[in-house]
Amino acid sequence: MLVDFLKDKEFAGGIRPTVYVKSYTHSSKKMDVIIIKNDKNTPYYLTNNCKGIRANHIYTRIQDVNSARDRSADLNKVEYLWKKRFGLTSSPLERLELYLEDYNNWIDGPNGEMQKYYKYFPEFTIEYMSVKDGRDGYEYYLFSQTDSSPHWYDIQFKYHQTLLKELLGVTLDGGRYFTPCPEIAGITLDKTKNYNWDFSYRYFTKGTFKYKLNEFFYLQESFSEEYSRMGFFEVVLLFESENERMEFEKFVRRNWYKRDMYLNNVYMPHIPNLPNYKEGVFIEEYENALVLNKMLSEFRNNQN
Template sequence: MLESVVRKLIASKREGEHWDFKVKHHDNNADLLHDLLCLANSLYQGRRYLIFGVEDPAKGANVVGLSSVEPGRKSQANYIDFIRNQHFAGSIRPEVELETLVLDGKEIDVLVIFDNPYKPYWLTQDYQDRGRKVMAHHVYTRVGDTNTPLNSSADLLRIEKMWRQRLGLDMLPVERMKHLLGQPEEWFKDLGNKRYAYHQNFPDYRIKFSAPEPFWEPYSYFFTNKNSFLGTATFKLNSTTLFELDYVYLDEMRLMLPAPDVDYVELPDRDLRYYFYDMSTAEGRFLIFLTEGRGRMESRGSTSPFLIFKHENERQAFNEFLVANAARFEEAQASYAARHAAELMRKEGNAAAISPLDIDKVVVLYEAWRQGPVRDL
């Protein structure tokens, strides 16, 4: 978890290519933007961290903490709005999340910068704040514990490596397939008519779809037509199978989605299961592919009762929310679609460990969790 990662970084008594300590939040937004760009463009493969409330390693990297009324202390919403308002090339921006931790009785903030395959990030317009300027069309990065100076740009070799990562050229075949699934517009496919697809720029990467067979799950009954079908998609590089995933047709083949995963949560008085996609996994990338990047899970006014999480940490945070709100779960009202699904299953004698009423009530809490105060993960 994040706390153990941060403790190890602090214990190292140094800074590195994917983490930087700050005694307090930035009081100059040009310096903030510069630090964000440098970490986002680091060649390190993994998450990067701006850690606020920790002294510089030269002073011992001690945890000094942050005050709740400290001038300049920012929330996640502040950071997201700040990034959104910058002129990034192609409107492609770093993704961040802010989490507050308590270490040794002191609050610190950790801004997590995700390692998405979109670097290099750069600005198309200069950004200036009180004499400090982040320059347009400059690519900033971090080498070791050192940022590219404001008036410079990264070495061409490093920029080339960023582009290779962005294009997936340095990935192993399995990871590259997952990367290419995130480009649904680049594939030749005629889903429902042809049982194959291939990437138009890299045609050695192909998908073979088996003939689907009738099956049912509780979510089948949420649709106007309960008939559903299950098949297997085989992801191949030439003749080599990289991995396989199941797919489902819902509403009499009107909607095609990856077969969702199932999670299990122990509430105080009962066990609970629900369906979900983790967008950091192959199933999540397959969802992007099948829905043309829109994540559409509706058909004829009916919606799949599937939850979507960015990554495992987000799912775990929601599970904690579920447990903490067990009473709220019991009080939630299931929709007509869920009640109708439960009645149809009962009439047909189809019993399952997952109740349509329960998964619909989980959706209710999920929507409340999403719409509530920002939860930093």
């Protein structure tokens, strides 16, 4: 009902606050709590009068005091809300993360696409270059591509000349698809007997800096690497949240005995035995990744 109520109201720019209700139980009493997400789309205001709320007026609540209905909030409070929308109240790294979502307004530098700057605040730059340590090793997810040759890069994020962050990246499929390297985690099947991982997996979580960067590089190149990306995410897990990942690991521990069943009707690429690697290690990791993605689909179906 709350969502429907807000949907019908004429908010400026069609941007509405995210509101939902969550139920809690305390001392045998059930409480419904209205939650308004604290996001960066402030200020919210109406373009038409509604039940005493005036059009184009910006209201605030400071501690336990609301703005009067017949006038907007104090100027300094309104200025703060606009600064919040434009990321001007955030740290440089937080602003960079916000600007990554505006992928259309990043411009290639004079040395080509491996150096980019943000159009409206060119002091924010992204640059990637071949790794300094000269690594040329393989990861199992490289074999999801037609060309599995590894090409590793250091990705640097700068504000003016200050290095804000550095990540490891990789180009896949002969340079068609560029992405930050996924996170790594592992699963211990019997926590009472073994504190080491029985197997590992690679993943991204939506909303994180790494996943936003993954989307940034994909969208920046006008979807030219669609098939490379599809192959990549067939063997790299993508979670909605960290909580979903934790619950999924519990599901895997309960159901891993069905691993061979999940392997039915899966496509396995040719994975060669490479010098200096344990024989079959990439095949096992690749199979596990395919199994985990199938299990993730089943896990989500069970939640519905």
